[in-house]
Amino acid sequence: MNSENTLKSRAKSMARKAALKAQTRLPFLRPLAHAALALKGRVMRGPYLKELEKLHAQAKAQFQAQDRTFDIEPALKALDRVGYADLGLSHEARVMLCLSVLTKNGPMRQSMKLLQAHRAQQGDSDAFQAFEDYLLQHVPQDHLLGHGYGRKTFSNRAHGEIWTKVENVLSVLSKYSDKVFLNSGTLLGVVRDGKLIDHDDDVDLAVVLEASSQEEAGRAFNQLQQELIAHGYARPHKPKQGGYDAIIKFDVGDGMVFDLFPAWIEGDKLNVYPYLLGEAKSSDLLPLKTCEITGLPIPSNPERLLEVNYGENWRTPDRYWRFEWLRAQNRFRKFLASVKETRPKRVITYGTFDLFHYGHVRLLKRLSRLADEVIVACSTDEFNEVKGKKTAVPYEQRVEMLKSCRFVTKVIAERSWDQKRADITRLKADVFAIGDDWAGEFDDLSDICNVVYLPRTQNISTTMLKDDIRSGAGKADGAQKGVDGKARSPA
Structure with a gap:
């Protein structure tokens, strides 16, 4: 026994x-x-x-x-x-x-x-x-x-349309970097198979950041992410286990998502989150070359990146291959800590929010992607009179509607033009965000926080709603052009 x-x-x-x-x-x-x-x-x-x-x-x-x-x-x-x-x-x-x-x-x-x-x-x-x-x-x-049930894999998609969408995303990213390339599974597909992998369902890209350490890369990643989110191009990746990861998501239509990963160079060592930390040289990446299959940029020596990522047998297909995320998170812990530390904690915005509409919701949703907490300064009825505005909904009810919105963390009163600096300091806001019709008006606040001017939802505003109500017109239905080449919500 x-x-x-x-x-x-x-x-x-x-x-x-x-x-x-x-x-x-x-x-x-x-x-x-x-x-x-x-x-x-x-x-x-x-x-x-x-x-x-x-x-x-x-x-x-x-x-x-x-x-x-x-x-x-x-x-x-x-x-x-x-x-x-x-x-x-x-x-x-x-x-x-x-x-x-x-x-x-x-x-x-x-x-x-x-x-x-x-x-x-x-x-x-x-x-x-x-x-x-x-x-x-x-x-x-x-x-x-597939990566999820019900997600359409590339075996059921027209690859030409996908590459067009990639070109649209690269066009957006060209405003921020000239070093964006096919990465991970997408790179594996075009190099090994001459096409996208049949059972894959998303496109992987990477962008080279201006950074020379994990800490600098974390800050540069957040700056790029903030720009892309503010202009409605992308959203952050929120893992199911909570927190944030260093991946930027592009929703390009038809249920398809493109993933953008950060890369940076330290000396002559190349780093690509989350699989490569100095095991390849900068010369394995740069200068980028043109893929013969797609005409899109790929690393100068893609075989080296694929060997590090997928192992020495990367040329042999493995349909159940899985990436070791926990090991990667440990290896890149300094980078991820920098991403977490430099991510904005609070964003503050100002407005009347009369006749609460979907344009307001999309604005607040985008703000929730910029920072962990969203603070809204709602103009009081008395301050609106100073601004020459007449509201249809009283201040108390507007505040109640804002508080009921799941994207809003806190609502305060806006009583004067000159309270913004004091509010930002007192509430420790990292970002001041407002519509781009105010572009340049609040640049003086950039000494205490990041100032962001957001594109407004087209063809919808409180003024338009009031005019439509008076005239009995139909619903407004506006959109902006995005990375899928079609109409997009700026949310």
Whole structure:
């Protein structure tokens, strides 16, 4: 009995180290992880195998039924307890449960990757292929291989239209940098396959920042991000686990997203977040050259960047490859700390906000992307009289509407023209934002904060609404041109 308890204790200890490996994904821990899992599997196989086989059968039945209302959490918790009895059955069950209700796309693909490695280690890759074929009999390939359920992959898109959208984004970015290039999965596709990867669903770009350290790169990244957000071109990336990441998102229409990653050069060392930290030279990137497939800019030595990012076997397609984000976040911790520290905490804006309309909502939404907190100074009725304005909605009701908006953190009263400097100082605002019809009027505040003039939503204003109400005209419907070459919201 004591020897059996000792063996179980050793299994638990090694399993804890395996969990550490799963969190850190450090390569030198992987042999230890494999040994821990094998030992725990031997200890648990006897008492738990039958329960695991039952869970596998239930997962298969649920997968075939495709009941979207089914609660898979109890089954997943049970797999946590008995899954080590047979890792192959455990991974298969997890995949089928997630696909049955179309949830947990990331963990599902991670289980497919682990299953693939497990079967290969057993010398039974045919079993993995048979399982994959079985899944594809019931779900579209996009569900199994895409970054999210229901997202359209490049196998179902016209690539010419995508490259046109890339050109539109590059045109926008040319205002800020002349060193933007195809990156990561997009670069891998054009170099290895001569096209976009079929199961991919977003375009990856990178921009070279004017920086020579991780700390400087963090500040430069935030400055670029603020410019792009302020003009309505892009939005920040907010990971599901909270916080912010150093990726700028472009929504280019038809459900497609382009990701912009920061790059910078320290001496002759090239850095590209989140995969390259000095393992390549600046000469591997610059001067950029033209891609023969797309006519778009790519690194001078793309093979080196792809080897660092995807490993020495990057030329061999791996549909379940996953990037090790936790390891990357540890490597780039100085850069990410700088991004966090230099990101604006508070933005303040001023206005009347009479007859609250969608133009106001889009303005406030964009402000929420500029900073963590949005402070609105709402003009009082008395101050509006000084400005020569007559409001349709009293001050108290306008404040109530602003407070009910989810993008607004705090509302204060605007009682005079000259209170702005005192407000910014007292509230510790990092950004002062106002419509571009005031361009240049508040540049004197730039000594205490960043001053941003935002493009207003076209064809909508309180004055227009009042005129429409008086004349009985129809609804206003305006938009601006954006990175997709079509109408865009400035939100």
